[in-house]
Amino acid sequence: MSHSGSAQWRACIRDDRAAIRGAGIVLGDRHVLTCAHILLPQIAGAEARRPDQDFQVELVGHRAAGPAPRGRVSDGCWKPPQDDQRVDLALLGLAEPLPYGSGPVLRRLPSGARRAVRMFGFPATVPTGVWARTRLAGDGGPGGVWIQLDSEPTGPALEPGFSGTAVFDEETEHVLGIVVSYLAGRGSALSWMIPVETIIRYLPRVRGWVSGDSAVGSRWRRA
Known part of the structure; x- marks a missing residue:
């Protein structure tokens, strides 16, 4: 199957120095879902506090001249790893809406599925x-x-x-x-x-x- 259908939803997340922190997936025209741990400061003992900064969101399928869209963690959408490590989620809100698409189809997975x-x-x-x-x-x-x-x-x-x-x-x-x-x-x-x-x-806002x-x-x- 062609990879072109997923191209516009793939994102590379960078910090303010343009260093790659990880990846994300575009949802709708103004949000990017990712893991919380990639947004945390890269220093020993850093607290899992919600980052108060913007991140660059490089859109893999729409690389173009000019600055990449910027986003920061949306209110109520910061779920960092805790002691049991099972939650590690964040939803970035983009400063400006994207001019295309409505995002991919997210689907639940039945228990035992092997794909x-x-x-x-x-x-x-x-x-x-x-x-x-x-x-x-x-x-x-x-x-x-x-x-x-x-x-x-x-x-x-x-x-x-x-x-x-x-x-x-x-x-x-x-x-x-x-x-x-x-x-x-x-x-x-x-x-x-x-x-x-x-x-x-753990992140009910994604249900939409x-x-x-x-x-x-x-x-x-x-x-």
């Missing part, structure tokens, strides 16, 4: 962005509310620069969640995503961009 998925991240070695492919392995992570992702043995593994990026279903192009974590160590095949169901549980009850049919339910 081939892909994601577009911005690792230090390929700052312009690179695709990675994985397969949903099942419930995991803190509290069992994340989904484990198993990388393809011949493709790139997830690493810094992928956090916050959308997880696209290979078959439907629906967004099933966002990448949140990976096993430390370059080349690891293990990573995790926060599925849509968990996102809307969710369509339907389930991302895939009943044939994908646990045997």
Whole structure:
């Protein structure tokens, strides 16, 4: 399937020095969903306070001359990692509305579904962005509310620069969640995503961009 349908929804998030902090996904014409941890100060012992600053949102499918759109965390949409680590979400509000589209289709994922998925991240070695492919392995992570992702043995593994990026279903192009974590160590095949169901549980404002009850049919339910 072509990647062009997802191009306008992919975002690279940079700080005020233009350093890449991670990835995000455009929702509607004025919001970007990402992980809270990529917005935190990169210093030891930093408190998980809501950042009082703007971030640059580079739109991958609409790179053009001129400054990138800027956004900051919307009121009530800062859900940083706590002691149990299960929540790691933030919703940026853009200073100006985007001139295109209404964002992708976010879909809930039924328990036990195994799907081939892909994601577009911005690792230090390929700052312009690179695709990675994985397969949903099942419930995991803190509290069992994340989904484990198993990388393809011949493709790139997830690493810094992928956090916050959308997880696209290979078959439907629906967004099933966002990448949140990976096993430390370059080349690891293990990573995790926060599925849509968990996102809307902790960040109800995102519910307005969710369509339907389930991302895939009943044939994908646990045997």
